[in-house]
Amino acid sequence: MSDGDVVRDASQEAGEAASSSRRYFLIQATSAVGAVGAVGAAWPFVMYWTPSAKARALGAPVRVDVSKLAPGEMLSPIVAWRGKPIFIVARDKATIDALKVDTAELADPDSVNPEQQPDFAANAWRSERPEIGVYLGICTHLGCSPKHVVSNNFEDTGQGGFFCPCHGSKFDLAGRVVKGVPAPDNLEVPPYRFESDSVIIIG
Ligand code: FES
Incomplete structure (x- = not known):
């Protein structure tokens, strides 16, 4: 194996590692945004089902x-x-x-x-x-x-x-x-x- 092959393999590996780390970052970021979106979408329903202080006082x-x-x-x-x-x-x-x-x-x-x-x-x-x-x-x-x-x-x-x-x-x-x-x-x-x-x- 020549020196050129060694340099190419090393740079290929570095490129694949960088690409894998970018993919990981994108997956994590997408999941986080999805989770925030889900919470945001659910919030009105959570608020809807949570009795207000006035309602709680009325039933107290x-x-x-x-x-x-x-x-x-x-x-x-x-x-x-x-x-x-x-x-x-x-x-x-x-x-x-x-x-x-x-x-x-x-x-x-x-x-x-x-x-x-x-x-x-x-x-x-x-x-x-x-x-x-x-x-x-x-x-x-x-x-x-x-x-x-x-x-x-x-x-x-x-x-x-x-x-x-x-x-x-x-x-x-x-x-x-x-x-x-x-x-x-x-x-x-x-x-x-x-x-x-x-x-x-x-x-
Ligand atoms: S409401 Fe009719 S008798 Fe009382």
């Missing part, structure tokens, strides 16, 4: 102090959870006892419809604790907000309840709907728990 649990709520009263001002009014009522012993026996006029006295309350509220007072009731303040007919009636207007039991002025539906103080009114179901009971004797966490 609500903490309510009921220490000043006296038996027979409904908490005022009415608190909202997920943009919906929440009725919180305090009941005395006579009312609690009446809720167990004044059921003849009610459409679903035993809370058979499981959609309307968590399991812990499938009882005569439809609440975790008999003395405090927590209900969604939305009529199950067409969504008006019923009024809290302290006494007498719930004629059948005389124990008060909720009256919907839109089409005349009536509910007792456990949010149970009276038979023969437009509303088909009891008022909904939202998920909630007692953080202490006087503080409720709704949601």
